[in-house]
Amino acid sequence: MAEATVDVVKQNGNESDLLQSSYFCKVDRRKKVDVVLELSTTTNTSTSSKSDTVSFRYVLVMMSAVIFAETFVEQMNYRSRLSIVSFAEKATTCMEMTKMDKKGRIAAKYIIENLRADGETNISDGLFEGLQTTSDGKKHTRDCIILFTDGEANNGIVEAGQLVAKYNELMDTLGKQSRVPISAFTIGGYRPYLLREISTRLGCEAFYWLNEDCDFEADLFAPMFLRESTTITDISVTLTCLEDVTFSLSDVSTQYLQSDLQDNSSTLELTYFIHSIPTSMKKHIFISLILPSDSNVSLDAKNILRVDKTFLDCKANQQISTDLLELRLKSMNDITSSNTKESSDQAVEILQNTSAYCVKDNNADDSWQATLRAYTKVLQEDCRMLAVINFQQACTMLSEETPDMDAVSKCFQDTSDEIAKIKDQLKVALGSDNNFYQNFCTEADNIIEVVEFGGEMLSTDINWGRLASMESSLASEMPAATGVFDPDKPPPFMTQHVYDKLNKYRKFVDIKKISRQSLKSVKAHSSRYGRKDQFLQF
Structure with missing residues (x-):
């Protein structure tokens, strides 16, 4: 029996909630499970009047x-x-x-x-x-x-x-x-x-x-x-593995992480803390899970992850909620057969070995549109994480007494090439005329542009502080100061x-x-x- 990998992205949910949440999930035939948690907020006018807020x-x-x-x-x-x-x-x-x-x-x-x-x-x-x-x-x-x-x-x-x-x-x-x-x-x-x-x-x-x-x-x-x-603050997120699923600790996001990963390879719980999420902004937490080797069929339609969230609302009252992530294993190829034209053999192979679906309010949705949204969303987050790692590596290399600038330049070029490969893979799977593919390319090209700008900047200005600010912005998904990135454009993650x-x-x-x-x-x-x-x- 083939083994499975699950990718999950957590995003906007019930509009009446101050802390919104949904899940975008991607499952392939490997044993590793990638999970991206996305959180966002909205303003609830009934609870945010000037006289009542802190x-x-x-x-x-x-x-x-x-x-x-x-x-x-x-x-x-x-x-x-x-x-x-x-x-x-x-x-x-x-x-x-x-x-x-x-x-x-x-x-x-x-x-x-x-x-x-x-x-x-x-x-x-x-x-x-x-x-x-x-x-x-x-x-x-x-x-x-x-x-x-x-x-x-x-x-x-x-x-x-x-x-x-x-x-x-x-x-x-x-x-x-x-x-x-x-x-x-x-x-x-x-x-x-x-x-x-x-x-x-x-x-x-x-x-x-x-x-x-x-x-x-x-x-x-x-x-x-x-x-x-900002309407909410002090957001604590605790993720707990279920059904003998475990974390792959070498692949989890360290941004906002409170848990100590050292000498704790068997941990089943991770906690993240985010001070605040301004309105119209989002936060992502990337983690990886490992499924039991014989679990593919037995865990289908079962909950494999629990997410417990707490936060302070605009009146400084603590709010508590819990989400459950369900595993779905229906392949994208089975879903797409009645929704798209005939695919190439290479596309069929990719889609046959991949499952994708959305979860909102603890209800899984594996319709074709939800599948495409989940699949491209997870790949988009992969691109951002590649960029973060690139800038972190560049900062480390520039911290050396005599930096190897050729190695630094190669680091930036390799990252751009890796993101381009993800674009090519998605093009094969979905086709160049697919709207989700085109939207993904826009986001991926923006990330490539940021990576290439960083490499070009270092060719004329070896400034560690500026590079560290770029890395921090990409990792925290918050805007940097003007002139850190391209001064002629709004910084990444800046709201209008x-x-x-x-x-x-x-x-x-x-x-x-x-x-x-x-x-x-x-x-x-x-x-x-x-x-x-x-x-x-x-």
């Missing part, structure tokens, strides 16, 4: 004054609250959590304008101090730390594992309902190893490397726009809503720049004639 609070942890901080304060909603922490050799709370009404904004802007850097970079103290400013006994809040630094940590805890452990330990002592994620920004040509790890393990967004050749200040607003377009707001705020930043330049000119002129004017801090 309040947004931000902690600015920064080394020195930046134009962004002043504009950030000016544009904050008066209901929001802000604290400011500066860090150098040690961290200092410059302003406790304060409501951003007129009085609060004046105080915040005065503090920001007078921040100064002294050369030391104690990121860990800054983060711990920032986290402490949220410990005011108010649990019904959504807090976020925005970290900005222009240099690598050279004081305090500089090892990522120790910093993450200490941060989580401190978090646990605060008794907060919702975790406090970190949005990490940096600028410059150094290698920000620590910041990338902080973003991956303590954040909910991509690692933000800022391109000095672009008007990057407006990009620092991204955490605020993304956070305030956030993109439009960022462009709007670029105008505010431009005005602020012009105003500051004018002020500097006036000060220089006054100083020349010995005047000691006092300037109002805006």
Whole structure:
């Protein structure tokens, strides 16, 4: 009896649910089972009114004054609250959590304008101090730390594992309902190893490397726009194998993973944690399962995976739900015989050895349209994962003392070729005139374009931070800052809503720049004639 492989993608479900879920499944004749979990959210107007939702609070942890901080304060909603922490050799709370009404904004802007850097970079103290400013006994809040630094940590805890452990330990002592994620920004040509790890393990967004050749200040607003377009937070997903199915731990996604995979090859349960999913965005978790060798017929139409989900809604109430994944083994060839024209022998072989179906609300759908949707969806996720692995490998090679740039270039070319092979395989199976194939090609070509751009960028600018930001964006499925990818196009995963707001705020930043330049000119002129004017801090 032939053995089976199952590929699953989890996507949008009941429109009335804040956390939507469906499954796209692909089964072939191997023993390995690939599973892609997709989660997305929607706004429920009955539960998201301003008066009922939790309040947004931000902690600015920064080394020195930046134009962004002043504009950030000016544009904050008066209901929001802000604290400011500066860090150098040690961290200092410059302003406790304060409501951003007129009085609060004046105080915040005065503090920001007078921040100064002294050369030391104690990121860990800054983060711990920032986290402490949220410990005011108010649990019904959504807090976020925005970290900005222009240099690598050279004081305090500089090892990522120790910093993450200490941060989580401190978090646990605060008794907060919702975790406090970190949005990490940096600028410059150094290698920000620590910041990338902080973003991956303590954040909910991509690692933000800022391109000095672009008007990057407006990009620092991204955490605020993304956070305030979010309806649910603190999403925990636990996947449990059923019917003697086991995980293939070497093939599971490590993004958002909380479980320790070391020396635990027999685990039957994995847990992932996602800080938040903004509206109109999606998150995917790729895992692999192994079916028992004699299970193909006995497990048909049985549940092989349980998915337990918890999250906090917009009122900070915990919601719980459970999904069950059913195994279906009817081949695509059996389904397609009455739906399409005669296929080639090669196509028949592919379709005969493959099953695909959708699951929604615990109901499996193996109609032809559902089969095509599931099959192409899983292959699309394969392409994204290939790109993520490519950028991770490139970052590792560039971390060497003397990088082999020919090997790095080959890594990018091999990834593009591998995605092209997936396109060719799907063309053979479905035909070039198939709508699902054409839609898949559009997505695959976008990924190839990103991979090729990364390779071309390294031929002229060997910038580890920029490359790490690309990898982080692809892995987290969150937008990077302008100028990380092609500066003439919206970053991958950027929603139109956030993109439009960022462009709007670029105008505010431009005005602020012009105003500051004018002020500097006036000060220089006054100083020349010995005047000691006092300037109002805006």
